[in-house]
Amino acid sequence: MTTPTTQRLSLIDVVNRCDSFPYPSDDPSRLERLSFLTFIVDEIPCGRIHSSVVPHIVAFNEQDRPVFHITETNVSFMPWLSDYESRSDAIAQMLAIWRNDPIAFPSLTGWRNELYGVYTHTQTTNPSSTRQGAALAIERSACGLFGVHAYGVHMNGFVRTGPRPSDVQMWVARRSATKQTYPGMLDNIVAGGMGFGHSPGYTVLKESMEEASIPLEIAKGAVPVGTISYTKLSKDEKETQPETQVVYDLELPADFTPTPCDTEVENFRLWTMTQVLDSIRSGEFKPNCACVCLHFMIRHAVLTPENEEDYLEIVQKLNRRLEFPGPKRWPTFKEEH
Amino acid sequence: MTTPTTQRLSLIDVVNRCDSFPYPSDDPSRLERLSFLTFIVDEIPCGRIHSSVVPHIVAFNEQDRPVFHITETNVSFMPWLSDYESRSDAIAQMLAIWRNDPIAFPSLTGWRNELYGVYTHTQTTNPSSTRQGAALAIERSACGLFGVHAYGVHMNGFVRTGPRPSDVQMWVARRSATKQTYPGMLDNIVAGGMGFGHSPGYTVLKESMEEASIPLEIAKGAVPVGTISYTKLSKDEKETQPETQVVYDLELPADFTPTPCDTEVENFRLWTMTQVLDSIRSGEFKPNCACVCLHFMIRHAVLTPENEEDYLEIVQKLNRRLEFPGPKRWPTFKEEH
Missing domain, CATH: 3.30.750.160 (Transcription Regulator spoIIAA)
Structure with missing residues (x-):
């Protein structure tokens, strides 16, 4: 189910695995060959x-x-x-x-x-x-x-262990071995595509209940903290997926344990930032979920300009400028219910 | 000194005022004319x-x-x-x-x-x-x-007023009327260029003491939370400035008041997020400082995908991918002292 590897990716490699479609300015001839x-x-x-x-x-x-x-x-x-x-x-x-x-x-x-x-x-x-x-x-x-722009939400579920922003542990999900895409890989506590007619706020609450059995009262504490955006090139190089994930942070009480509700998640584990980073570097995370973790680690100063040599490049690449327009407004909760 | 205006900028206008050099993909002919x-x-x-x-x-x-x-x-x-x-x-x-x-x-x-x-x-x-x-x-x-890549640090000094991340007030600086650039405009509590041989962490501490008289014990709480990056085109269209600002958040005690120390700052005011947003929209902020405030408001959920129609575009543009390489490592504190 898991694929233990001895590889050690750099963090910019991790970002590039997710944002795999070449930038026109970097390699125009490759882009042309992609046809x-x-x-x-x-x-x-x-x-x-x-x-x-x-x-x-x-x-x-x-x-x-x-x-x-x-x-x-x-x-x-x-x-x-x-x-x-x-x-x-x-x-x-x-x-x-x-x-x-x-x-x-x-x-x-x-x-x-x-x-x-x-x-x-x-x-x-x-x-x-x-x-x-x-x-x-x-x-x-x-x-x-x-190759049209898709949207989703990803949530970091974390527990505070001390006064500094970096004093945190993170809930990590293991995807079900039977899941169609990325079986057995690591994932964020909650993630989901944004269906047409739904807002990010609605989607994150719905997925929190469906994927991790987080009660509405707790899930309501989810805070939107920005986005990651990237363009994925499929392995056969015939499909592209420009995608924006609205990123949420949810601080969870120390005594709360998420539990799988549907069949998509195998289990949840509360990990130290060191454990999360190790698994990111060994390629165990689904690529876009790894990027959501890096986004969290940058905002919480787990990664800093002084401790990560690709800091500036990682921050820039986590928010690729996508060429295609997005929605100007999402439906409000009132419209959805 | 202040220039009261009746203009109301959209927030994406505000970002574009800072990131004013055209993107090659948007307007190749304009880029060519710029020569x-x-x-x-x-x-x-x-x-x-x-x-x-x-x-x-x-x-x-x-x-x-x-x-x-x-x-x-x-x-x-x-x-x-x-x-x-x-x-x-x-x-x-x-x-x-x-x-x-x-x-x-x-x-x-x-x-x-x-x-x-x-x-x-x-x-x-x-x-x-x-x-x-x-x-x-x-x-x-x-x-x-x-047109070479320059670096600096900008800090948001804020005070918590409630349990939610958006329950905050922000210290805003008024630049001195005699300052060579952007006299009388609004600024972040602390900001400064990163001189050669200095790290972001060192620079933010030094500027905190010099610009806002923040004692070292308090300034040490400054947390790096990402960057903004942009390329500015000068008004005469003969100079470009690709620039990255490492952004810091510093939570200040409610009873602390920053005071100008050198001659660069006229005064400091503790403002509500509504006041800050109003001043951003009326163009009173130095452009890159406005972007640092927007970066803060996105991370603290003052701006959300549901309440700001250009949310996705703003987030992407706050981190322009700069074409030129940056440093792979900054000096450590040990090397600086």
């Missing part, structure tokens, strides 16, 4: 589509009235698909076909039946209360195929 | 030099043995200037001449007599204890002319 087209909505770049996917889009286009306009560098909607419904429907119809081809589209075998919103600047100037300004919505497991 | 050459050391890009400065470098080159190699796009050292001393000396000699021409070089009228290190990756693999891996050092007031 992605830009996915454009409302004349705004919103994602990346690998060139190998284009023939499948062409095939779908030929079935009925063409839905997509395809050039050498871009994929966009035909002008008559100008609203949320028509665009979301067109993508859903195409994905329903692609789902039957697990060889070409392995990521769709992890179908979630959960929509993620895609945002453009033009839409957000005129937000609709039901769509939160989204230009369309796409099935979660297909976000990487279109 | 900067790359300053290269050890074959590594380390800064930007405006094309209008090049004739002055050529003139210096013609005085004696040529020091700089100039192409259409780059300025670099001649191969025989391969070490810290020879490079630093050459720049110092050139600046001594330029200082006499305040029309061409207005920023040198603010001569500080203080050196800033310039770092390259190749040097840092073989660090020297006296130079902290720097490839050369440049007078502080000339850093913008070469």
Whole structure:
């Protein structure tokens, strides 16, 4: 289940494992070889589509009235698909076909039946209360195929052991051995994708109860403390996932023990910062969860400019500037309930 | 002294005022019009030099043995200037001449007599204890002319008023009306440039005592909590300043009042977060100090994804990825004392 390794990663290696899509300024030729087209909505770049996917889009286009306009560098909607419904429907119809081809589209075998919103600047100037300004919505497991910006929440659950901010221990989750992605790896106490129509605050409370059995009264103490953002390149180099995780800290009472509630978590352990750092360096953490821990360690002065030689670079890379627009506002609790 | 205005800036405007150099991906043609050459050391890009400065470098080159190699796009050292001393000396000699021409070089009228290190990756693999891996050092007031990465520390001094992280008030400094830069504007309780050979930890303690009369016993509670990084374009568009500020939080006892010690600060006021935000939006803060306050407000959940529509963009832009290398290690306290 666990994969004990003797490797010792530097912390900037750890960040780069999560933020694995090359920066244009670092290596333009590598980027060109990766062969992605830009996915454009409302004349705004919103994602990346690998060139190998284009023939499948062409095939779908030929079935009925063409839905997509395809050039050498871009994929966009035909002008008559100008609203949320028509665009979301067109993508859903195409994905329903692609789902039957697990060889070409392995990521769709992890179908979630959960929509993620895609945002453009033009839409957000005129937000609709039901769509939160989204230009369309796409099935979660297909976000990487279109390279559209996804959102989630991750929470650090910690216990104070002394007066200094670095005097803390952290609850670490072991992912279930049967989990589809990253089985058996280490995780934050709570984490989850942000479904379309949900806010970060709602999502973190829901996941706290579902994943770690944290009672609402305690979970309400979760505090948003910033974000991490990165773009992941899949191992087959055909999908990209730009992603923002809103990061929460929750100080837990010393006598509280989180317990797995659904089947996603094997167990929870309360670890010292040294234990957490060791496991990060040995590659036992799911990559984005490792970054959430590093974000915590920077804010709590476990890592300092004086004790970590890549401090400045780590801080900058934990917040990659993503090229694609995000939502201008999330639904409020009132709208969600 | 203060300039009351009726303007109301958005918070992303505030960040953009500090991080004013365009991103290549946003506007490549604007970047081209700005007409900067790359300053290269050890074959590594380390800064930007405006094309209008090049004739002055050529003139210096013609005085004696040529020091700089100039192409259409780059300025670099001649191969025989391969070490810290020879490079630093050459720049110092050139600046001594330029200082006499305040029309061409207005920023040198603010001569500080203080050196800033310039770092390259190749040097840092073989660090020297006296130079902290720097490839050369440049007078502080000339850093913008070469567009080299500068470093400083900024501290948030705050007082707790309740149990939640957002239940805080913040000490705000009013800059002296006679200060050379940003006179009369609002500032963080403590801030200062990081002179060559000093660490962030040393600098924040020194400035705490010098600027705000904070006794060492209290100042020692300052906690490093991350950085802000940005690239400033000067108003005349001839200088760039990539800069990283290591950010510290210092929780102050309710009965402690900082007092100006040197002539740089007019007064200190303890403000509510609402007062601080109002002054940020009305443009009364020195731009980078406003960003340090926003960084604080994000970590303390004064700003949240739900109450600030540009939350995701602000967080990303507060940590611009700077293209030029920084130091791999700072001197330790032992080396400094």
